[in-house]
Amino acid sequence: MSFSNLGLSDAIVRAVTERGYTEPTPIQLQAIPAVLSGGDLLAGAQTGTGKTAGFTLPILHLLSEAKGDRTVDSHASDGRPSSNRPAEKIGQPRKRSPIRALILTPTRELAAQVEESVREYGKYLKLTSMTIFGGVGMNPQVQRLKGSVDILVATPGRLLDHVQQGTVDLSRIEILVLDEADRMLDMGFIRDIRRILALLPKQRQNLLFSATFSNDIKAFASSLLNQPTMIEAERRHLTADTVAQKVYPVDREQKRQLLTHLIKEHNWFQVLVFTRTKHGADRLVKQLMDDNIPSLAIHGNKSQAARTRALAKFKDASLQVLVATDIAARGIDISDLPHVVNFELPNVPEDYVHRIGRTGRAGAVGEAVSLVCVDELKLLADIERLIKQPLPREIVPGFEPNPHAKPEPIQNGQRGQASRGKRPDRAPSRSPQAAPQPRTARHADGERSGARSPVSRRPSGRH
């Protein structure tokens, strides 16, 4: 089955072919016809499955068909963030058209990445797109919004800032996408999302993508979607043959030395290392730098500029190690990433699957290793149960764990060394059994005023 057989226009097929895609991924095979049919969609899909093209390609097709402008030269693809680009393409004065598709994402990085895909896949169309997220100035976004924008990719908090200031008009949205909806709920965006939904026309197409389906997500989906087509992409662990997974048992105090040893011994480059907390990420970077391993951290307390810079250096392979928390790393797409290291196991087993989804993507071979101390054995068992396979253990000579070590108690959903007084850079449990609780919005988008509960026990931060 090829992309053209799915009913996409030649201009779109040409762009994806140039991108190097020869055939649709399983999620694309299901999602593209479903979206083209105009109905609502509920998709179980995580990053790494090709879900982004699964919704952007048919949206581009639908919007360009309706606009009747599908084969004109190129979409602006100058590599600059869309909010920094002039609103109109040079030599193509256009009158302002309404925003017709809104894609909401939990994080800035994912928003930027999705919009990059929109531009890339739509480069032979005349449609325009932009991103809106916090951590950067409002004004360039306001200026850009004065021009023509067909597809808007946004994080909820900053989008609401624009709504409050009257600088964005959502009254003509035809297609709404909630990307990584589970993560948006986890991050406490539900109220913001509901406020945004209230501003949209009632008659519209809704597409909801989620990696997991807790009761919260199911309830939310049923309130939003109208007789949706339901599809599910193969879970990452079913394609684990492209990812070599391994566990290195080690004492908690030896983890950092073992990581340095592994990186130096195997000459690893482009290593994405996960820690559980922002503080832990910063501390690890400092230690790795002391070991002469160039590293940077990416997490919610970093400025947007620092995050973008770190990611760019990592992507162009001028940075050896990027240390990230789960939320900051969500949605990062680095093709052919060779090494993912779980410096600490995640509290939620599904996050393990997301993490290792950074490597071995789209058929490339990758390696995912976990440094596991005695505190984390229960987490490891949970992960193995979820992925339905035992992970091979390898003890590195010189780093043998003490067989008599006692696990440290779990505190605030965290364990062991990372737990002492540190806050996780992610929402805590998303167990379907957990009682629904009112959630306070955390903002990916820094400058938003008000609407934040000072007594929220949920971790705060900017993502």
Ligand code: AMP
């Ligand atoms: P996503 O799940 O949307 O984050 O996409 C994961 C990766 O798969 C990205 O690097 C895409 O560029 C890539 N990709 C998406 N669709 C295809 C395809 N049909 N063939 C090969 N790679 C793809």
